[in-house]
Amino acid sequence: MLPYRFGNSRFIPHNRYKTHLEVTMMTTMMKVMVTMVMVTRMVMSRNVLMMVSDDAGLEMKAYGNTVCKTPHLDELAKRSTVFTRAFTSVSSCSPSRSAILTGLPTHQNGMYGLHQGYHHFNSFDDVRSLPGIVAAAGVRTGLVGKKHVGPDSVYPFDFAHTEETESIMQVGRNITRIRQLVRQFLDTNNTRPFFLYVGFHDPHRCGHTHPEYGQFCEKFGNGEPGMGTIPDWHPVTYDPAQVVVPYFVQDTPAAREDLAAQYTTLSRLDQGVGLMMAELASAGHLNDTLVVYTSDNGIPFPAGRTNLYDPGLVEPLLVSSPQHSASWGNTSTILASHLDLTPTVLEWLQVSYPNYTIINKRQPAVLTGKSLLPYLDHGQPDAGDPKPSLDVSKQELGVWLQDVGIIRSEPAVYASHDLHEVTMYYPMRAIRTPSYKLIHNLNYKMPFPIDQDFYLSPVFQDILNRTRASLPLPWYKTLRNYYYRDEWELYDLHFDPDEKFNVAHKGRYQDVLGELRARLWAWQNQTYDPWLCGPGAVLQDSGSYATHHACLPLYNGL
Numbered sequence: 001m002l003p004y005r006f007g008n009s010r011f012i013p014h015n016r017y018k019t020h021l022e023v024t025m026m027t028t029m030m031k032v033m034v035t036m037v038m039v040t041r042m043v044m045s046r047n048v049l050m051m052v053s054d055d056a057g058l059e060m061k062a063y064g065n066t067v068c069k070t071p072h073l074d075e076l077a078k079r080s081t082v083f084t085r086a087f088t089s090v091s092s093c094s095p096s097r098s099a100i101l102t103g104l105p106t107h108q109n110g111m112y113g114l115h116q117g118y119h120h121f122n123s124f125d126d127v128r129s130l131p132g133i134v135a136a137a138g139v140r141t142g143l144v145g146k147k148h149v150g151p152d153s154v155y156p157f158d159f160a161h162t163e164e165t166e167s168i169m170q171v172g173r174n175i176t177r178i179r180q181l182v183r184q185f186l187d188t189n190n191t192r193p194f195f196l197y198v199g200f201h202d203p204h205r206c207g208h209t210h211p212e213y214g215q216f217c218e219k220f221g222n223g224e225p226g227m228g229t230i231p232d233w234h235p236v237t238y239d240p241a242q243v244v245v246p247y248f249v250q251d252t253p254a255a256r257e258d259l260a261a262q263y264t265t266l267s268r269l270d271q272g273v274g275l276m277m278a279e280l281a282s283a284g285h286l287n288d289t290l291v292v293y294t295s296d297n298g299i300p301f302p303a304g305r306t307n308l309y310d311p312g313l314v315e316p317l318l319v320s321s322p323q324h325s326a327s328w329g330n331t332s333t334i335l336a337s338h339l340d341l342t343p344t345v346l347e348w349l350q351v352s353y354p355n356y357t358i359i360n361k362r363q364p365a366v367l368t369g370k371s372l373l374p375y376l377d378h379g380q381p382d383a384g385d386p387k388p389s390l391d392v393s394k395q396e397l398g399v400w401l402q403d404v405g406i407i408r409s410e411p412a413v414y415a416s417h418d419l420h421e422v423t424m425y426y427p428m429r430a431i432r433t434p435s436y437k438l439i440h441n442l443n444y445k446m447p448f449p450i451d452q453d454f455y456l457s458p459v460f461q462d463i464l465n466r467t468r469a470s471l472p473l474p475w476y477k478t479l480r481n482y483y484y485r486d487e488w489e490l491y492d493l494h495f496d497p498d499e500k501f502n503v504a505h506k507g508r509y510q511d512v513l514g515e516l517r518a519r520l521w522a523w524q525n526q527t528y529d530p531w532l533c534g535p536g537a538v539l540q541d542s543g544s545y546a547t548h549h550a551c552l553p554l555y556n557g558l
């Protein structure tokens with residue numbers, strides 16, 4: 001049952017009447033028309049503004065950072081439910097955006113890595129995404145800013161100003177330009193409901209592509225000579241001594257300067273969010289629009305982006321519903337996933353997920369996420385996590401885990417990573433509950449790959465230089481154990497929230513390990529994961545195995 005239905009929009013007119021009852025008929029017709037208008041207006045009065053930042057983290061007051069000044073995000077948080085345990089399903093730009101927009105994990109929608117340039121990853125042709133699904137229900141769709149997914153047939157937007165048609169610096173970082181485009185979309189004389197997706201490129205790193213603007217493009221548009229001017233941006237600068245150094249970043253001068261630059265760029269993002277809310281208000285849609293703010297992946301620091309450790313997975317998630325104003329400012333500690341955003345938007349717009357098949361029409365597409373709308377209710381900020389959606393039986397566990405006892409005591413979210421850049425093949429799968437994190441590193445015998453952007457960053461160069469020169473490195477890892485990881489990493493988050501101590505091999509954690517492996521395996525099964533059998537076996541799922549897939553052993557010692 002959807003909790004916030006406005007009523008039945010399908011009106012069946014009375015079609016049997018007598019001519020001598022013309023007056024009555026006219027009255028009835030008038031009522032019908034009034035009802036139709038009212039219903040139409042009510043149905044129309046449900047819009048969505050989704051704002052996705054690029055590599056942002058929890059640098060805002062709502063998540064405990066009082067140094068980084070984000071007054072506009074703070075204001076949005078005051079009219080939102082703040083999800084304090086929200087996670088991306090993959091810590092990489094295109095894969096994450098594809099998962100946000102399809103509700104399907106990267107390995108199921110086909111966006112295995114970055115979309116642009118020579119990487120050229122795309123979702124499968126038969127996958128359906130939010131803009132296409134809601135457009136079929138009469139919703140107008142718009143995208144301003146970073147798109148980074150494809151093909152267009154899978155991600156069709158009616159109104160699109162993206163890196164495909166304009167400079168990403170203009171549509172992704174120039175908040176004045178973004179404001180103008182959003183105003184153009186909202187000003188359209190069109191009464192249909194809308195789904196507007198704004199992809200801020202901030203606070204993505206910049207040193208790799210536009211070093212002239214600083215490490216985070218923190219100088220772009222700041223009015224200094226050669227930097228251009230963004231009229232709506234008032235840069236906020238920070239003393240590196242001020243910044244909050246997270247536990248997963250080394251506390252060194254180089255890292256602090258990097259963080260200070262990130263904070264300045266966050267001020268452009270923050271003021272951009274404020275502009276979007278102002279445009280929504282001036283267009284008269286503040287009170288009929290669901291506003292979602294999140295980021296695509298973890299911050300571009302060690303253990304962050306491209307990792308499935310918490311610094312890579314944890315995301316800000318603000319959900320502001322005008323229908324839930326009584327609970328604005330509440331926090332929710334349920335486990336929320338980016339895979340929940342498609343179900344959330346669909347419920348808000350009262351659009352059903354279509355019945356269709358994917359993967360060469362062999363498998364029905366099924367969402368494993370949940371709508372977050374029920375968790376916005378006043379008085380239920382911590383209404384409790386939903387029951388796990390997967391019902392695992394021993395019969396489903398295949399040949400590896402037949403002896404595992406299934407405890408299933410906690411809810412969970414899942415993550416799946418295959419590549420980032422095309423050269424960075426490092427498939428990982430993870431399950432995270434409130435108490436535990438289990439990561440399966442399928443290609444654990446190779447070093448963890450480093451992307452071009454992060455490699456050139458001051459924070460990583462600092463790690464490299466200090467390691468090579470045997471200088472002190474005040475970091476929670478060594479470079480070697482960052483590169484080389486165990487096949488199974490299990491962290492007891494109550495005792496070890498920083499994920500420092502892998503307990504997968506400790507005897508007293510074997511029941512937990514078994515349960516989490518079984519649940520991860522079940523999720524991989526449910527989402528048709530081609531990596532299901534790695535690294536010790538080969539998946540066979542066609543021909544004589546079409547009706548009952550199997551993992552056939554490789555005898556490779558893994």
Ligand SMILES: [Ca+2]
Pocket residue numbers: 053054055092093204296297
């Ligand atoms: Ca990103």
